[in-house]
Amino acid sequence: MKHFNNAGPSVPTLHFMIDPLVRIDVESIESLVEQQRYFVLHAPRQTGKTTCLLALMHHFNAQGRYRALYVNIEAAQAARSDVARGMAAIVRALASAASVYWNDEVAAEQARQVLSTPGTDDWLRSVLEQWARHDPRPIVLFLDEVDALVGDTLISLLRQIRAGYAQRPGAFPQSIVLCGVRDVRDYRIHTAHQEIITGGSAFNIKAESLRLGNFSHEETLALWQQHEAETGQAIDPAIWPELWADTEGQPWLVNALGYECTWRDKPARDRSTPITLERYKAARERLIYSRTTHLDALSDKLNEPRVARIVAEVLASQDGAGLEERFPIDDVQYAEDLGLIHARPQVRIANRIYREVIPRELTWTTQIRITHDQAxxxxxxxxxxxxxxxTAFQQFFREHSDAWMDGFSFKEAGPQLLLQAFLQRIVNGGGRIGREYGLGRKRTDLYIEWPISEEQGFLGEVQRIVLELKLWKKGSLDAVLAEGQPQTVGYARQCGAEEAHLIVFDRRAKPAPWDKRIWQRRSTHDGWALGLWGA
Incomplete structure (x- = not known):
């Protein structure tokens, strides 16, 4: 019985999957190989890159014109700048791949014998030269996890490939494809002598940079419908827009949510149990709370300054004007290559689940230090x-904001993050918080869903509340309220909320004293009763 795959490459006999050769531009890749080009194929982690690379290897080998080989060289990462250890790990990976995928023990032994010769800076070039001379069919080599390598080991790899480039195809691979999360231009290589070399300068023979994208909307639905067709288990069509908004086709998320709904939800293992919208939403919350390796690794990227600068402004929902001046285009492209953001039509977090995960991760230590009982x-x-x-948050913010926000790396978004940490701690006992933010929105929208009945949960009556967060940085408070109230009402109507509040954080250069910053008002706008709050 097939299942959704949430770990490692997909296998057609085991997993529901989209044909990997449909997801990539095979015609362009074939053309680049025919032209004897060396190029880059990159994609965010767990988007199906390895599955696609293996499919490409089998595709080229089936033609009979080439000897294609997939090699994962991630093991060399542990060597860091120890070139001898790093190159030995790479050569052993080549030998293993030749044995497994080519079933060619002669080629595997040629690689192993190179390790007994001096000159570690020539081992890789020597192996590839011998292989190319050994068989009349040109070699197409897919080197995966190249950007996992560190320092001088990576420099040695790139330079040995560059050194053999002129010998192709008779005495070196006709085409080499470097694969990883990042484009080679984004490699920042620190040598043993503290020099910084960019990947572009170390590998200036790159002809193209291709990117593997997410599933399309149709592919996202088609993957889940494979489960429905094979098992007969009904899936509520109301899930489809939620699934797309949550994932926007990110392959691991699409599969992980499918696995949560159809296997980790034990009653749903009985295929006569339909997958309802509420079961789906519960599965989504479990996935977010699980802090899986994928989501944890994603959050770890926020520690990189070039990524943090962009995400901080998105979280703060700042004005999108002047984007080019604030963000170097290479940094925006890098964050997009990591899968964290979409850059067009404006910079935003890549999907709804990432929008949930990022603030939760950034405020995790704050959440666990907030002690509040539900009662x-x-x-x-x-x-x-x-x-x-x-009211309790206002007092908490007054007492703790200065000290607590000093601990945030994302200080511009500090007030919003602190409120989210406060609320997350409160509603973790059974509620849900949805978040909407992004450059140019000039606000952060929070949508709280709270089940009234503990027994029925979200299948019973649900209280729905909208909180609109605004930063007051200039101008008058009246102007901020005049802009914020229609935005709050509009979002409340969109969500079907019954209660709405506008919270204004005084972030002017010289904010008012605390006695004047903390205030509460009631207002009516377009027939809606609103709570207005100052902090």
Whole structure:
């Protein structure tokens, strides 16, 4: 029985999958190989890159014109700048791949014998030269995880390939494809002598840079429908827009949500149990809370300054004007290559799940330090007493904001993140928070869903609340409220909320004293009763 794959390359006999050769421009790759080009194929982690590379290898080998080989050289990362160890690991990976995929023990032994010769800076070039001379069919080599290598090991790899380039195809591979998360131009290589060399200068023979994208909308739905067709398990069509908004086709997310819904949800293992929208939403929350390796690795990229600068402004929902001056285009492209953002039509977090994960990860240590019990902010009917909750936050913000926000790397978005940490700690006991933010929006929207009945959960009555967050950086408070109130009402109508509040953070260069910064008001706009709050 096939299942959704949430770990490693997909296997047609085991997994639901989209034909990998449909997802890439095979015609362009064939043309580049025919032209004897060396090029880059890159994609964010867990987008199906290895699956596609293996499919390409089998595709070229089936033609009979080439000897194509996939080699994963990630093991050389541990060697860091120890070139001898690093090149030995790469050569052993070549030998293993020749044995497994070519079933060619002669080629594998040729590689192993090179390790007994002096000259570690020539081992890779020597192996590839021998292989190219050994068989009349030109070699097409796919080197995966190249950007995992570090320092002088990476420099040695790139330079040995460049040294053999002129010998192709008779005495070196006709085409070499460097594969990884990043384009070679984004490699920042620190040598043992503290020099910094860019990948572009070390590998200036690159002809093209191809990127493997996400699933299309049609492919996203088609993958789940494979499960429905094979098992007969009904999937509520109301899930489809949610699945797309949550993932925007990110392959690992699409598969991981499928696995959560159809296997980790134990009652759903009975294929007569339909996958409903509420079961799907519960699975989404479990996935986010699980802090899996994929999501954890994604959040780790936020520690890189060039990524942090971009994400900080997106989280703060700053004005998108002047983007080119604030963000070097290479940094924007790098963050997009990592799969964190979409750059067009404007910079935004890549999908709804990442929009949830990023603020949760950034405020995790803050969340666990906030001690609040649910009882004090619940009414006797078990509804959220939002005015009571926001009043408590105002006092918390007054007492702790300066000290706590000093600990945030993303200080520009500090007020929004601190409120989200406060709320996340509160609603973790059964509620959900949705988030909307992005450059140019000039606001952050939070959407709280709270089930009234503990027994029925989200299948019963649900309290829906909208919180609109605005930064007051210049001009008058009246102008901020005049802009924010229609935005709050518009978002509340969009969400079908029954309660809406606008929270204004005074972030002017010289904010008002705390006694004037903390205020509460009631207002009416377009028939809606609004709570207005200052902090």
């Amino acid at each position: 004090w902010y619940l009414t006797p009917e078990r509804r959220l007493d939002v005015p009571k909750l926001l």
